[in-house]
Amino acid sequence: MLGAVALWIIIMIVLPQLFMLDFSFRNNWQQIDPSKMGGPEDVYTLVNYHFLAFGSPNNPDPFNVVDVSVFFRTILAAVFVTLFDLALCYPIAYYLAQAAKGAKARLLVLALIIPFWVNELLRAFAFRILFGDEGTINAALMGLGLIEQPIDFVRENVALYAGLGYAYILLMIFPIYNVVESLDKNQIEAARDLGASWWKIHRRVVIPFAKPGITSGCTMVFMLSAGALAAPQILGGPSSLWFTQIIYQWFNTGSNWPRGSAYAIVLMLTCVLFVLIVMKIFKVKIGEIGR
Amino acid sequence: MSADVQLDNVWVQFGDFVAVRDANLTIQGGEFFSFLGPSGCGKTTLLRAISGFQEPSQGRVLIGGQNMAGIGPNHRPTALIFQNLALFPLMSVWENISFALEVKGVDKASRRKKADELLELVALPGQGDKMVNELSGGQKQRVAVARALCAEPEVLLLDEPLSALDLKLRQHMRTELRAIQQRAGITFIYITHDQGEALTMSDRVAVMREGVIDQISDGTTVYDHPETAFVASFVGENNSFSGSVKTVEDGIATVETPCGVFRARTSTVAPLKAGDKAIVFVRPEAIDFLGSTDRENVVEVTLTQQEFEGHFWHLVLHADSGAKIRMSVMNDGKRDTPELGSRVSVGFPILSAIALVSGELAAD
Ligand SMILES: Nc1ncnc2c1ncn2[C@@H]1O[C@H](COP(=O)(O)OP(=O)(O)OP(=O)(O)O)[C@@H](O)[C@H]1O
Ligand SMILES: [Mg+2]
Numbered sequence: 059m060l061g062a063v064a065l066w067i068i069i070m071i072v073l074p075q076l077f078m079l080d081f082s083f084r085n086n087w088q089q090i091d092p093s094k095m096g097g098p099e100d101v102y103t104l105v106n107y108h109f110l111a112f113g114s115p116n117n118p119d120p121f122n123v124v125d126v127s128v129f130f131r132t133i134l135a136a137v138f139v140t141l142f143d144l145a146l147c148y149p150i151a152y153y154l155a156q157a158a159k160g161a162k163a164r165l166l167v168l169a170l171i172i173p174f175w176v177n178e179l180l181r182a183f184a185f186r187i188l189f190g191d192e193g194t195i196n197a198a199l200m201g202l203g204l205i206e207q208p209i210d211f212v213r214e215n216v217a218l219y220a221g222l223g224y225a226y227i228l229l230m231i232f233p234i235y236n237v238v239e240s241l242d243k244n245q246i247e248a249a250r251d252l253g254a255s256w257w258k259i260h261r262r263v264v265i266p267f268a269k270p271g272i273t274s275g276c277t278m279v280f281m282l283s284a285g286a287l288a289a290p291q292i293l294g295g296p297s298s299l300w301f302t303q304i305i306y307q308w309f310n311t312g313s314n315w316p317r318g319s320a321y322a323i324v325l326m327l328t329c330v331l332f333v334l335i336v337m338k339i340f341k342v343k344i345g346e347i348g349r
Numbered sequence: 350m351s352a353d354v355q356l357d358n359v360w361v362q363f364g365d366f367v368a369v370r371d372a373n374l375t376i377q378g379g380e381f382f383s384f385l386g387p388s389g390c391g392k393t394t395l396l397r398a399i400s401g402f403q404e405p406s407q408g409r410v411l412i413g414g415q416n417m418a419g420i421g422p423n424h425r426p427t428a429l430i431f432q433n434l435a436l437f438p439l440m441s442v443w444e445n446i447s448f449a450l451e452v453k454g455v456d457k458a459s460r461r462k463k464a465d466e467l468l469e470l471v472a473l474p475g476q477g478d479k480m481v482n483e484l485s486g487g488q489k490q491r492v493a494v495a496r497a498l499c500a501e502p503e504v505l506l507l508d509e510p511l512s513a514l515d516l517k518l519r520q521h522m523r524t525e526l527r528a529i530q531q532r533a534g535i536t537f538i539y540i541t542h543d544q545g546e547a548l549t550m551s552d553r554v555a556v557m558r559e560g561v562i563d564q565i566s567d568g569t570t571v572y573d574h575p576e577t578a579f580v581a582s583f584v585g586e587n588n589s590f591s592g593s594v595k596t597v598e599d600g601i602a603t604v605e606t607p608c609g610v611f612r613a614r615t616s617t618v619a620p621l622k623a624g625d626k627a628i629v630f631v632r633p634e635a636i637d638f639l640g641s642t643d644r645e646n647v648v649e650v651t652l653t654q655q656e657f658e659g660h661f662w663h664l665v666l667h668a669d670s671g672a673k674i675r676m677s678v679m680n681d682g683k684r685d686t687p688e689l690g691s692r693v694s695v696g697f698p699i700l701s702a703i704a705l706v707s708g709e710l711a712a713d
Pocket of ligand 2: 392393394432508
């Protein structure tokens with residue numbers, strides 16, 4: 059059993075990543091001079107990482123302004139999406155786990171799951187319609203006379219955040235639901251009986267108990283939104299780039315796999331590091347996530 | 350300090366199901382009051398109505414003379430100890446205990462001080478920094494009491510808190526709880542389906558059956574002067590003989606049963622008259638072999654089973670009518686009990702037997 063798991067992890071995760079890692083330390087000989095591939099000049103180099111940090115040699119700026127700022131904006135936006143999802147999903151998960159009963163709870167779960175039968179692309183385009191200039195929301199707001207001019211939700215990235223946030227709500231709800239469901243109702247009642255307000259009950263009893271679920275939900279949502287591609291492509295404003303889009307350009311239009319790999323690895327390592335630091339701050343052990 | 354609790358025509362219904370039917374009683378301030386009844390009879394429901402987790406469908410709950418309608422559990426002068434204790438596993442012992450103060454915004458040093466005082470009170474000094482799961486069952490129990498006392502309730506509600514403990518510890522905790530109640534000087538409302546617990550600890554006991562309170566008396570009265578057939582059969586061991594009343598004279602009823610005609614005292618609360626269906630109850634320890642003393646009520650029986658329990662012999666007898674009779678004989682070390690299968694005559698005095706209006710008996 060353990061052997062099978064190890065084999066699975068090696069084939070599916072470790073090996074491909076090692077290839078990527080190897081790529082990221084090479085020149086893009088494919089384009090420069092394919093004949094030199096594997097030759098004496100094909101040595102490991104930091105050129106791709108250097109490019110991400112400082113840009114091309116004739117870049118007048120002290121660092122690669124475009125890529126680096128997109129990188130940090132992406133991380134920041136992913137954090138924002140994660141927090142937004144947490145704020146949205148914690149009450150839903152709590153309600154499902156502790157308050158809702160029987161048919162009502164099942165109905166709510168269906169309402170949460172069924173929209174995800176629609177595939178990601180379709181959903182993203184649907185959000186474009188929802189948030190577009192002539193979209194449902196603008197039409198409603200104008201119909202109510204709240205605004206004169208349609209709001210450009212796409213340019214303001216509202217559509218992107220909403221789309222990303224919505225795309226991962228289940229990944230936030232279910233881990234939290236799982237944990238909160240196992241919380242003894244009497245604990246909540248005991249806290250209430252001792253005079254605690256609702257806020258206090260959540261802060262001292264429910265949230266500490268739900269921490270492993272909250273952590274795994276946040277980790278997944280953060281990683282996936284930082285690494286999302288479709289939603290930023292479709293819903294992102296014209297002026298905003300997601301870091302994954304830059305990576306995609308290197309792999310695809312740029313035909314520069316080594317540079318794409320380097321960018322992707324930096325993104326991945328930063329995300330992992332970030333998650334570990336946050337977990338350290340909130341005193342969550344990695345083992346707790348698996349519970 | 351301690352408040353009285355008054356239930357005034359309290360009903361609790363879940364849909365069509367009536368969990369508590371017309372409860373009326375007054376519990377005095379400072380009293381140790383128990384609700385005793387079989388599983389599912391509505392004890393927890395009644396306690397939840399007092400603590401505020403369950404609004405009565407009808408009637409009023411008054412605490413210290415104040416109507417509690419619409420007042421939530423966090424604003425009532427009660428504290429509830431849950432059937433499963435419900436300690437907070439992620440907090441240390443002292444944090445658990447002082448939670449009620451934390452909620453009020455009391456500073457940490459005073460909270461810690463109060464928690465340590467309460468740990469003294471429940472005889473767990475110096476255990477404040479442990480985590481809850483490092484405690485034994487009895488210690489957890491005491492922490493739950495301390496946590497509830499920290500809220501300085503006027504009424505402490507306890508929902509079968511000892512049921513998870515083993516016999517020895519349970520007996521120890523009974524004495525302990527009673528002592529804590531006297532030290533704290535507040536009203537205790539205690540729920541249990543264990544009659545030994547109810548009888549030893551309480552000033553008064555209310556015996557419940559399917560949502561109805563059958564009798565409210567002190568322990569000895571419940572045991573010696575049951576008012577309903579259910580109470581007689583639920584509290585302690587009792588033999589029952591169903592029959593019909595022939596005559597009633599000076600508080601003594603003559604009842605004709607398949608095992609013979611028995612004379613027994615009647616209850617002043619639930620009097621009988623000739624022609625009523627009645628049940629005569631006799632405790633196993635009130636029955637003896639004939640000949641040792643004169644007996645008014647005599648039955649011919651066959652001895653079918655016997656069990657030796659040190660200071661008692663427990664015998665099972667069968668009357669000719671087929672009725673099973675249990676009898677307990679004190680072991681004085683002198684007497685030999687008859688052989689299994691032998692026929693003997695047993696009897697019991699009139700004043701040790703009680704005739705009650707026929708009614709539902711407790712399940713064995
Ligand atoms: N929320 C509820 N909804 C419907 N029925 C309920 C509810 N709570 C309790 N009941 C019913 O009311 C009856 C009394 O329940 P309660 O919990 O008060 O019993 P209890 O005397 O405390 O029993 P136990 O000794 O087993 O704890 C039971 O038949 C139970 O099924
Ligand atoms: Mg109960």
